Amino acid sequence: xxxxxKNKTTCTNxxxxxxAAKYLTKAELKELAQGTVDVSLKRGDKLFVEGLPHSHVIYxxxxxxxxxxxxxxxxxxxxxxARPGAYLGIQSLMGSDINRFSATALEKVHLCYINGNTFKNxxxxxxxxxxxIMTSLCKDELNYFERFxxxxxxxxxxxxxxxxxxFAERVFESDNFTLPLTYVDLxxxxxxxxxxxxxxxxxxxNGGIITVDHREIEILNKAILKKISENG
Amino acid sequence: xxxxxKNKTTCTNxxxxxxAAKYLTKAELKELAQGTVDVSLKRGDKLFVEGLPHSHVIYxxxxxxxxxxxxxxxxxxxxxxARPGAYLGIQSLMGSDINRFSATALEKVHLCYINGNTFKNxxxxxxxxxxxIMTSLCKDELNYFERFxxxxxxxxxxxxxxxxxxFAERVFESDNFTLPLTYVDLxxxxxxxxxxxxxxxxxxxNGGIITVDHREIEILNKAILKKISENG
DNA sequence: ATATAAACGTGACGCAGGTCACACTTAATA
DNA sequence: TATTAAGTGTGACCTGCGTCACGTTTATAT
Numbered sequence: 159x160x161x162x163x164k165n166k167t168t169c170t171n172x173x174x175x176x177x178a179a180k181y182l183t184k185a186e187l188k189e190l191a192q193g194t195v196d197v198s199l200k201r202g203d204k205l206f207v208e209g210l211p212h213s214h215v216i217y218x219x220x221x222x223x224x225x226x227x228x229x230x231x232x233x234x235x236x237x238x239x240a241r242p243g244a245y246l247g248i249q250s251l252m253g254s255d256i257n258r259f260s261a262t263a264l265e266k267v268h269l270c271y272i273n274g275n276t277f278k279n280x281x282x283x284x285x286x287x288x289x290x291i292m293t294s295l296c297k298d299e300l301n302y303f304e305r306f307x308x309x310x311x312x313x314x315x316x317x318x319x320x321x322x323x324x325f326a327e328r329v330f331e332s333d334n335f336t337l338p339l340t341y342v343d344l345x346x347x348x349x350x351x352x353x354x355x356x357x358x359x360x361x362x363x364n365g366g367i368i369t370v371d372h373r374e375i376e377i378l379n380k381a382i383l384k385k386i387s388e389n390g
Numbered sequence: 391x392x393x394x395x396k397n398k399t400t401c402t403n404x405x406x407x408x409x410a411a412k413y414l415t416k417a418e419l420k421e422l423a424q425g426t427v428d429v430s431l432k433r434g435d436k437l438f439v440e441g442l443p444h445s446h447v448i449y450x451x452x453x454x455x456x457x458x459x460x461x462x463x464x465x466x467x468x469x470x471x472a473r474p475g476a477y478l479g480i481q482s483l484m485g486s487d488i489n490r491f492s493a494t495a496l497e498k499v500h501l502c503y504i505n506g507n508t509f510k511n512x513x514x515x516x517x518x519x520x521x522x523i524m525t526s527l528c529k530d531e532l533n534y535f536e537r538f539x540x541x542x543x544x545x546x547x548x549x550x551x552x553x554x555x556x557f558a559e560r561v562f563e564s565d566n567f568t569l570p571l572t573y574v575d576l577x578x579x580x581x582x583x584x585x586x587x588x589x590x591x592x593x594x595x596n597g598g599i600i601t602v603d604h605r606e607i608e609i610l611n612k613a614i615l616k617k618i619s620e621n622g
Numbered sequence: 623a624t625a626t627a628a629a630c631g632t633g634a635c636g637c638a639g640g641t642c643a644c645a646c647t648t649a650a651t652a
Numbered sequence: 653t654a655t656t657a658a659g660t661g662t663g664a665c666c667t668g669c670g671t672c673a674c675g676t677t678t679a680t681a682t
Binding site: 253258288 | 480486491510513517524527539548
């Protein structure tokens with residue numbers, strides 16, 4: 159069932175305030191709090207859906223989220239993942255009248271739904287806040303460029319190696335982690351198919367590069383994985 | 391030879407001022423003019439190069455520019471095109487210490503090189519200017535997402551059809567135009583190879599969909615081209 | 623506890639498209 | 653107008669990987 163938990167918020171005393179919001183005045187923080195609702199969702203719940211009109215920007219306080227959209231052939235493609243401290247949906251808010259992509263929780267998440275108009279107001283009045291948001295948008299986009307080109311040019315082994323290295327180095331900072339994704343997700347991330355992921359994972363296991371137990375992954379030979387990522 | 395033509399600029403009386411710059415005060419426009427150099431380049435010249443430290447944001451006044459980067463396998467990939475009114479290099483300026491992509495003129499271009507610090511200053515002081523820039527960044531990124539997913543999922547015919555339709559509908563607004571790209575460029579845009587482009591173009595010609603004379607393209611059957619784009 | 627739906631494993635098949643090699647044509651430069 | 657470089661056309665080859673089909677296992681819900 160659908161279970162939305164609303165928490166009380168006051169932004170002014172937020173324990174996990176964003177870099178950008180640090181530039182807001184007390185008055186602006188109050189304004190922010192007025193337009194903000196604090197919510198918790200569980201794995202599989204959608205934060206917002208592609209194609210629908212948008213109303214909020216989401217500040218991710220806790221949890222792991224996939225940002226994705228449906229391609230022309232109907233297959234889903236993961237654009238990126240979001241982690242605590244990220245804002246979600248800014249591009250749609252500023253650049254479109256509807257959501258141009260979806261966001262889905264991959265585990266229990268704790269979110270602040272910020273009213274779109276409130277957010278836009280702050281952008282248009284506080285230049286420091288705005289600049290900080292812009293900086294994070296730009297960094298984000300630079301990552302996209304890399305990913306875009308990599309997915310264009312690498313073969314499936316390289317793409318999968320990239321995905322595994324991403325989780326090990328960027329997300330969990332450990333060679334031993336629990337994949338928060340299904341193989342279908344992994345395929346949607348890497349621009350390939352579930353079947354290819356299955357086969358390649360088996361290859362990696364047989365090659366002594368990783369071990370897999372359900373979703374538990376351990377990277378045994380990171381050097382080889384990096385080599386596969388590079389020339390794949 | 392290298393022939394850079396510096397023109398005199400004063401921003402305050404610019405005949406092609408950007409939407410964002412309209413929000414600048416007279417004083418800010420003067421500051422902008424101080425940090426800006428007006429330059430003309432010819433086809434093939436690079437506006438800035440991936441990997442080098444950046445110093446400027448470029449405002450494109452006239453001409454057509456490709457924005458591109460080198461992939462992991464050394465092949466070039468076109469990220470997007472820029473047309474008059476666009477700012478180039480903002481992502482690198484705000485999100486990195488070096489240029490993370492290159493920009494190259496595809497025809498004679500007229501540019502304003504804006505000092506990076508000047509630009510950053512304006513971003514950090516004038517919220518309306520900042521918001522307007524952010525809006526264009528967001529729109530840009532949304533287009534990017536579409537392209538990203540399309541290139542992932544379409545076959546080569548679909549990708550080529552997309553490219554041709556892009557020029558006909560977005561750039562030249564005519565079914566009859568001169569491609570500003572080589573076939574190598576078309577391949578770098580579509581994420582395929584020169585040879586495949588050659589073969590597919592021939593297919594399109596044989597199918598009565600287009601005619602080609604050197605770089606002169608005429609679209610004879612746009613309906614079919616759109617169908618190819620959709621289910622390709 | 624049982625039903626239903628996701629998620630995963632695996633083999634067989636086929637072809638889209640990448641690679642290589644070389645000839646030819648057009649454009650650029652001195 | 654000669655020389656070089658860049659761009660294009662085309663055939664032969666071959667393999668990576670998508671598709672289909674079906675069986676099995678693991679979650680999820682009632």
